[in-house]
Amino acid sequence: MSEALHERVLRGDVRAASRLMRQIEDGEPEAAESLRELFPRTGRSYVVGVTGPPGAGKSTLTDRLIAGLRREGKRVGVLAVDPTSPFTGGAILGDRVRMQSHATDAGVFIRSFATRGNLGGLSRATGDCIRVMDAMGWEVVIVETVGVGQDEIDVAQLAHTTVVVVVPGMGDDIQAIKAGILEVADVFAVNKADLDGADRVVRELRSMLELRHVVRETKVLHHGRRIAVKAPDAKEAANGDWEPPILKVIATREQGIAELWSAISSHRAFLESSGQRKLRDRSREAAQFVNLLRDRLLKDALAKLERERGRLDEVATEIAERRADPYALADQLANRLRS
Amino acid sequence: MSEALHERVLRGDVRAASRLMRQIEDGEPEAAESLRELFPRTGRSYVVGVTGPPGAGKSTLTDRLIAGLRREGKRVGVLAVDPTSPFTGGAILGDRVRMQSHATDAGVFIRSFATRGNLGGLSRATGDCIRVMDAMGWEVVIVETVGVGQDEIDVAQLAHTTVVVVVPGMGDDIQAIKAGILEVADVFAVNKADLDGADRVVRELRSMLELRHVVRETKVLHHGRRIAVKAPDAKEAANGDWEPPILKVIATREQGIAELWSAISSHRAFLESSGQRKLRDRSREAAQFVNLLRDRLLKDALAKLERERGRLDEVATEIAERRADPYALADQLANRLRS
Numbered sequence: 001m002s003e004a005l006h007e008r009v010l011r012g013d014v015r016a017a018s019r020l021m022r023q024i025e026d027g028e029p030e031a032a033e034s035l036r037e038l039f040p041r042t043g044r045s046y047v048v049g050v051t052g053p054p055g056a057g058k059s060t061l062t063d064r065l066i067a068g069l070r071r072e073g074k075r076v077g078v079l080a081v082d083p084t085s086p087f088t089g090g091a092i093l094g095d096r097v098r099m100q101s102h103a104t105d106a107g108v109f110i111r112s113f114a115t116r117g118n119l120g121g122l123s124r125a126t127g128d129c130i131r132v133m134d135a136m137g138w139e140v141v142i143v144e145t146v147g148v149g150q151d152e153i154d155v156a157q158l159a160h161t162t163v164v165v166v167v168p169g170m171g172d173d174i175q176a177i178k179a180g181i182l183e184v185a186d187v188f189a190v191n192k193a194d195l196d197g198a199d200r201v202v203r204e205l206r207s208m209l210e211l212r213h214v215v216r217e218t219k220v221l222h223h224g225r226r227i228a229v230k231a232p233d234a235k236e237a238a239n240g241d242w243e244p245p246i247l248k249v250i251a252t253r254e255q256g257i258a259e260l261w262s263a264i265s266s267h268r269a270f271l272e273s274s275g276q277r278k279l280r281d282r283s284r285e286a287a288q289f290v291n292l293l294r295d296r297l298l299k300d301a302l303a304k305l306e307r308e309r310g311r312l313d314e315v316a317t318e319i320a321e322r323r324a325d326p327y328a329l330a331d332q333l334a335n336r337l338r339s
Numbered sequence: 340m341s342e343a344l345h346e347r348v349l350r351g352d353v354r355a356a357s358r359l360m361r362q363i364e365d366g367e368p369e370a371a372e373s374l375r376e377l378f379p380r381t382g383r384s385y386v387v388g389v390t391g392p393p394g395a396g397k398s399t400l401t402d403r404l405i406a407g408l409r410r411e412g413k414r415v416g417v418l419a420v421d422p423t424s425p426f427t428g429g430a431i432l433g434d435r436v437r438m439q440s441h442a443t444d445a446g447v448f449i450r451s452f453a454t455r456g457n458l459g460g461l462s463r464a465t466g467d468c469i470r471v472m473d474a475m476g477w478e479v480v481i482v483e484t485v486g487v488g489q490d491e492i493d494v495a496q497l498a499h500t501t502v503v504v505v506v507p508g509m510g511d512d513i514q515a516i517k518a519g520i521l522e523v524a525d526v527f528a529v530n531k532a533d534l535d536g537a538d539r540v541v542r543e544l545r546s547m548l549e550l551r552h553v554v555r556e557t558k559v560l561h562h563g564r565r566i567a568v569k570a571p572d573a574k575e576a577a578n579g580d581w582e583p584p585i586l587k588v589i590a591t592r593e594q595g596i597a598e599l600w601s602a603i604s605s606h607r608a609f610l611e612s613s614g615q616r617k618l619r620d621r622s623r624e625a626a627q628f629v630n631l632l633r634d635r636l637l638k639d640a641l642a643k644l645e646r647e648r649g650r651l652d653e654v655a656t657e658i659a660e661r662r663a664d665p666y667a668l669a670d671q672l673a674n675r676l677r678s
Contacts, residue, residue: 294637
């Protein structure tokens with residue numbers, strides 16, 4: 001009898017892990033069984049998120065972090081998450097090439113990862129892939145995301161420590177980025193710090209952090225009005241007393257990389273000594289559970305809809321022609337759940 | 340007896356509509372009842388999406404489009420969608436100010452819109468707000484989104500015609516943007532076309548479009564492997580014979596705006612004469628129905644979980660400590676639905 005996929009993953013078999021991650025990426029149902037088996041063996045990896053706008057040099061920075069971790073003898077898993085293009089099939093190859101230097105190192109496992117079309121599936125699939133690397137025993141898992149949208153924020157919530165990479169020369173754009181991903185930052189890396197304007201970026205980040213103190217109280221009020229279907233906000237709950245450091249780096253010249261890793265380690269120590277790592281793990285699990293549940297329920301409900309009413313596109317045609325009422329249909333399907 | 344909120348909205352009462360949209364934004368359950376009543380009176384507005392990376396000048400461009408539509412006597416609703424910052428509460432004020440010139444015009448209804456925390460709720464809430472403007476009888480609804488992530492792609496899918504705004508000087512970043520939002524484009528606007536590099540951007544977009552023809556066949560194969568829980572891809576299905584035009588504009592100087600509106604109108608004529616507007620409406624309704632159903636199911640399931648097992652954060656603690664199995668819990672909750 002052949003060995004089950006999850007057993008091979010637990011033995012550290014990279015090919016088996018790649019196969020499982022491909023199943024996850026493609027949303028194949030058989031992945032669930034393996035994940036279920038792996039679950040009790042997870043929860044040990046330290047997860048570092050690296051995120052920021054396109055062109056900030058995240059891949060080069062990640063590459064340098066890997067090199068530093070390898071010098072310390074740590075085994076590193078890397079998940080490079082790209083929004084999939086429906087027509088390119090996803091991964092931005094140029095970026096991935098920047099990490100090729102580790103391609104032959106058995107202590108490094110890099111997997112480029114893209115998913116699209118599965119509604120809201122990106123953060124769920126990323127969380128599942130982190131679990132695979134975790135079960136294999138990789139001590140550190142780096143998750144690199146490209147972008148500044150809600151997706152990237154959701155993915156960042158899966159990390160213990162999130163590094164937000166920015167670069168000089170973004171002009172007013174820091175305004176737009178501020179309104180999202182900057183707030184999941186545990187550590188800021190101002191990359192390409194030899195460019196003009198690096199000091200200005202540092203100053204802007206600093207004043208933004210000061211503003212945060214002022215706004216924090218009003219936020220609580222604001223959030224009180226929000227609805228229930230919301231995973232607890234990991235960073236918000238767990239980052240109370242941590243002041244995100246702002247570090248200047250030049251990844252291409254390896255400048256500031258040791259300091260960056262040291263800031264990440266300090267944040268880790270902070271989370272552990274303050275007991276907040278537990279809070280963060282809890283929030284992570286809550287978000288992943290909600291994702292799992294939501295996908296599962298929707299899949300079942302759509303299958304039921306198809307059996308009873310017809311295919312989704314047929315039903316959608318009826319809705320578009322105002323011959324069917326989407327609210328009544330949703331009620332009918334949801335009522336089964338409640339009984 | 341006072342008039343119901345939906346009746347006031349149908350009469351075109353802007354204050355009532357704002358109130359309903361605030362309810363939608365905050366995820367308040369009473370919004371559902373009004374939406375249900377409005378639904379049969381919707382489906383008439385033409386929806387134009389304006390999207391692109393931060394700093395591309397989308398708000399200025401939208402402002403100029405509004406002015407053009409007003410000269411034709413059309414009544415315009417505008418939804419400016421921002422990713423909400425958990426600490427600023429969202430809307431990027433500077434951008435909104437750029438549209439202030441229409442603040443006193445009764446033929447223009449601008450609503451800034453931000454939502455976060457409701458998992459995957461952004462595109463659902465946006466779709467619902469479009470319905471409100473639609474029911475009020477606004478002939479054109481412009482939806483402006485900030486960003487390049489999956490969220491923005493989902494929102495773009497709600498539009499009949501999507502304008503993707505890019506600017507020169509993004510360097511390699513066009514690579515990253517390419518891998519997502521460019522593919523929902525029906526019309527490209529290269530804004531700030533007086534800057535160096537505008538022609539290069541046009542050339543890059545053009546070669547990207549050529550590439551698309553080549554890749555389209557392989558995509559079908561690729562997608563064949565994807566799972567079922569996927570809303571039909573509106574743009575993919577409906578845009579077969581349309582070649583997205585690439586227009587140079589300078590929004591601040593009103594250059595190219597008439598041509599841009601003419602390209603949008605051509606796309607609209609194309610959709611209508613080819614019968615593809617129906618396909619697109621169907622896809623939109625499918626996506627919105629899936630969002631509605633998903634939120635509804637999840638809310639019911641989490642309420643059930645809380646009654647039977649405890650609060651989400653308590654359950655998440657058990658999961659984090661590996662005392663509970665998330666897969667088994669999801670099974671239990673989903674099994675009620677199937678019966």
